[in-house]
Each structure stands twice: as structure tokens, then as C-alpha cells.
Amino acid sequence: MAPRENSFRKAVEARSATPMVYLSTQLPRWVVPVLLVILLLAGLAVTNPLGALAVLPVLAFVCWLAYLSWPSIGVGGRILRIVVMAFLLALIATRLGAF
Secondary structure (H helix, E strand, O other), rough: HHHHHHHHHHHHHHHHHHHHHHHHHOOOOOOOHHHHHHHHHHHHHHOOOOHHHHHHHHHHHHHHHHHHHHHHHOOHHHHHHHHHHHHHHHHHHHHOOOO
């Protein structure tokens, strides 16, 4: 890995650590997963652009986790993450009327 990529990854890890520490210390552990499930269910249920708006934070969270875990996971984990991100993107596109 090039030094620039490594420093960028470290910067992303450092910047994202503060909000995650806040979420993990100030809120009960169940709040974030329940909120993500509620947003995903809302995105599945609502068939207009508001559904796409509900799925965007879920996609952002999944992309963030995939980026941080990418170097330490195997091929199967990478494929699974790509499939989940593609599903969420397709869901957003359908809610926006692209399909």
C-alpha cells in the first residue's frame, strides 16, 4: 500500500473515532442498530424519494464499515459487502425513479 493511502486511511479512522466513541459511550448499545433497521425498513416501505433519503444513512454506515474493514477481511467478506452496497444503491435508485 502506498504511504499516501495509508495516511488517508489513518485520517479517516481518526476522524470517525470521535463520533463513534460518543455513540458508544453516551447512547445505549442497541440504539444505532435499531435506528439503522428502522431507516432501512422505512426505505423499503416508502416508495418515493423519502424512502431513498431514509436509506442514505444506512448506505453511508455500510460503506464506512466496509472501507475500514477492507484490508482485514477475506474475499468472501469483500464480496458480501459489495453485494450489500449494490443492493442499497439499487434500492435508492428505485425510490428515486431511476428504474
